Amino acid sequence: MFVFTNPIKTSGSKILFLCTAMCAAVPAFAQYVEHKGNDVTSPLHLLKPAYVTPYGETKMADVKVSLDRVYNYLDKTTPFELIDKVSGKVVSDLKKADSSSIFKPGDYRLTSYEWGVTYTGMLEAAIATGDQNLKIIRLNG
Numbered sequence: 001m002f003v004f005t006n007p008i009k010t011s012g013s014k015i016l017f018l019c020t021a022m023c024a025a026v027p028a029f030a031q032y033v034e035h036k037g038n039d040v041t042s043p044l045h046l047l048k049p050a051y052v053t054p055y056g057e058t059k060m061a062d063v064k065v066s067l068d069r070v071y072n073y074l075d076k077t078t079p080f081e082l083i084d085k086v087s088g089k090v091v092s093d094l095k096k097a098d099s100s101s102i103f104k105p106g107d108y109r110l111t112s113y114e115w116g117v118t119y120t121g122m123l124e125a126a127i128a129t130g131d132q133n134l135k136i137i138r139l140n141g
Helices: 012-029 060-077 113-129
Strands: 082-084 101-103
Touching: 060 113
Parallel strands: none
Antiparallel strands: 082 101
């Protein structure tokens, strides 16, 4: 038997707030949607995903086509060369680069974070596939 020596005094507004919060939380539990299979009843790789886009089996040839498309886009739209920002002429001799030399503008800025992520991804793709053509920047020109 419990004996309360210090009774808790609550106001009506606190009780109303608590009841409102509990009623608002109940629908959150009703949002779970049950599926016929799950990772307990079936291995995940055997479950058919509910994608709207019909994905199929990944084939190396399809990956190669996608990587080549990405490479060709990057190679065409992100030039790796210095230009004189006043005249627009290409600075081919790096010893002649000065304060008016800038990277030629493209879809990506070669000094941006996004380019670093993209470049790293393409280098990793070259390593994973063994396709050295995926290296975006060729040091030999």
